[in-house]
Amino acid sequence: MWQRLNLYDLRVIGHYLGVLVLLCSAMMAVPFVLALVLGEWEPASRYLFCASIALVAGNLLRFLQIEPSRLNKQQALVVTGLAWIVMALFCAIPLYFSGHYISYLDSLYESVSGLTTTGASIIVDLDHLSNADNMFRFTMHLVGGLGFIVIALSLGMFRGHSSAALYISEAHSEHVVPNVVQTARFIVRVSAAVIACVTLVTIIICLFAGLDPLRAILHGLWISISGYTTGGFTPTSQSILYYHSLPLELFMILVMFLGSISFVLISEIWHGRTLVFFRDIETRTAVLWISMITAVFTIAMCSGSMFTELPALLRRGFFMLVSAFSTTGFQVVTTNQLLTVFSSGAFVILMLIMTMGGDAGSTAGGIKLFRLGIIFKSFVSTVKEVLSPSSARVVVSYNHVGRRILTPEVVREAMTVFVLFIVSYIVGTMVGVAYGNDATMALSESISMTSNVGLIVGIASPGMEFSLEIVYIIQMWVGRLEFITILAMVVKIFVSAWPHGKVAKR
Template identity: 60%
Template sequence: MWQRFTLYDLRVIGHYLGTLLLFFAALMALPLATALVFQEWEPAARYLAAIGITMVAGCSLRFLRIEPGRLDRRQALAVTGFAWVVLALFASFPLYFSGHYMTYLDAIFDGVSGLTTTGASLIVDLDHLSYADNMFRFAMHALGGLGLIVVALSFGLFGRGGGASLFSSEGRSEHVVPNVVQTTQFIARITLVIVSVATVIITALCLFMGMEPTRAFLNALWVSTSGFVTGGFTPMQLSIMYYHSFPLEAILMVLMILGSISFVIHAEVWKGRPLPFFRDIETKTMVLWIGVMAFVFTATLALSPFDDMLALLRRGLFMIISAFTTTGFQVVTTNQITTAFSNGAFLTLAFIMAVGGASGSTAGGIKFSRMGIIFKSIVSNVKETLAPDSARVVVSYNHVGRRTLTPEIVKEAMTVFILYVITYVIGALVGIAHGFEAIPAISESVAMTSNGGIITSVAGPGMAGTLELFYIFQMWAGRLEFMTLFALIVEVVASLVPRPRPKERS
């Protein structure tokens, strides 16, 4: 029997959402400061107004809760599920009034894309966007890539109540250390160190390419942040192709791979124990999957109109890494993707994005751990079929320690896998129903649900509202990995359906 949200539940949920909104208002101070430093007065006015609106909403929601208490599982699911959409709505205010969006829905789309680190953008004239607006776009990436709840917990915003419930409700079950707050602080610390080092190196490269110091530093900071959190936003319309620099591409490839590795593995390496990385089922699955798909993708590009084989391999390797980490960086133009790439290349990139990176990382998609578990379950079934009736087959695997494959683990992996595939298919059918070719519609649907961001000709400024709304739903569902979202939907529906009145006794 499904439980309904009571008035007390709604007040608790509103209180925590208000806390997140106040934190989001504080985050908007970063683009506001950027606007003031560079004397961008119009963006400064927009972000000042947005901060005021967000703070008023946040304070109002905070007052909904009176008595203290811990979050239960249902309340935590609701806070996490609603947070991604609520924050995106408030993010759309300063974005839309920048004048770089054709419709308000386009600005909401970019807000959801930024926070879910999908990286697909409907912005117009990106090359002339203000420093402040760019800073806000990449701040959203940093917040969403690490996880709204992870960042909030690392700052201790929720106190001692409900930290574990909120952490797990965001699709995270593996702790770097036993304490949830310490785990989130470690994730933030790792990110800061890696992004800082990459920013210094890329700044030097940009200076060597002839950029002025300020612009070099900002471009380096933005692409480093976007690369590690596997976001996909870039400050230029041509994405990474704009820089025409193989050393920069090589650094970003390393960053994207680091971002797609579980933070638990980062912790093991940080402690001087690299062996768990090589033994982990996700690493083995990644090597096998990417090896096969890289061969297929290279074969599909053999007849593509690139200058030479070196250029072919360079661009192909970058696009494969961008796809499997679900980052969305591109070193080919959208026109080349839609005209020069074969249908095989389209589908290969879609398959790579569909699986995604490691669990407990910043990447999206089905995740290597689930694919490895499904493969292990097939091996287990084959062994059981061949074994004598009296034999007991036990299959184990390495994933943050030695584990035994159980029916519950296989069931969870298969459930999420099936939900992703169903959403990929439905999204493709929605695209086809709006008049697009099948292959681009499939690729676009996978890019949205996996938060991959490599888009083609389907998603664009001023697109059909119904298709755009469905893509927003796909980004939201994919970031929450379905279970949190579906549990939230069931709870909301159960609360809205009127209860039957008890029959009066005669």
């Protein structure tokens, strides 16, 4: 039966959206404080104004229902789905008024890219951007990477109405501990600890590279946030290439790998259960997948005429491979090199690895290794069934924080999301091609958007075509929430808006 949203539902949804808009206001307080400290007065006044707008709007939305009931599953889906776009709309305001974006839509694209940790930037003149604006871009990565709901839950913003439904609807499939709030706090604690350690090392590397102390501290923090949340924004237009530092590149490879590991598995390692990590289906799939792809990628790179020397292959090729695998999007080669120096085979392999991404329950995007592993297990199960006697009952199991039986429900979920990702890649490519772009580039851009990678090859650019930009925004949005939440929300809103009597009832 199609259940409509009634007025009370809308008021509850509005209330919770208001709470999340208040979080947006708090996000803007970070660049505001930095701007005050550094004497960047124009950004300071801009962030004060925008944070205040969000504060007023958030409070007005909360008035829709003073004391809301606990969210049910349907309401949670709509809150989560809408929150990502409503927050992006608010975050785009200060970006637009920075003067570094051609249109409001460009700044909306940037905020969606930041919040979904895609990291595909279309900013103009990044090298002259204020520190406050840069800080806001990386704050978006941090909050979006961990998830609004996770941050809001860990801050206690839902005041006892915290709901597992909200947590699950934000594409978090598993709990580290049974309590959702405790799980959210664990994720925030671990992330803060990792980012602090990574920042410290990165600052030292930046100082050795020749950055002055203030810039070293800021760049160290920003790169660490971007690397761990597998975001991809950088404070300079040359990405990681800007620093010309082998230690930084090696360290970032480690950080990107770390960012693509599930929080559940990090929890197991945290508690000393390392064997669980190595037995896990995601870890094993990752090892197989990366080994296979690295071998093919190396052969493909060597088939090109220019990128054949071993030091170049190791330093540039492997970094790009990890960047694409973790869906971070950091670059140590120029976009031009991707298109002209990398062989077409190597470029296709990069696209392929971008599709899969990292672990489910990590900050990485893409289809996720867990689903790839499950689909492979399903294939094994099918072959086993064909080869077994008709009376035999085939049981296939897998390790994922303990031994589990492969059930049709798990396979169905994996296959559904897999197919939806493929459909999104195709739709994005078709729209890109319809605007006269090269098919390979359009495919690469489409994969980069849906998988939240951020390795863009020039189609996504300042002032790009309106409808193409809208499609890319939608791709980033649905890719981050892994489709189901968005599709359910769209159906729910459509059914509710449809005139009475037209919706089929059983």
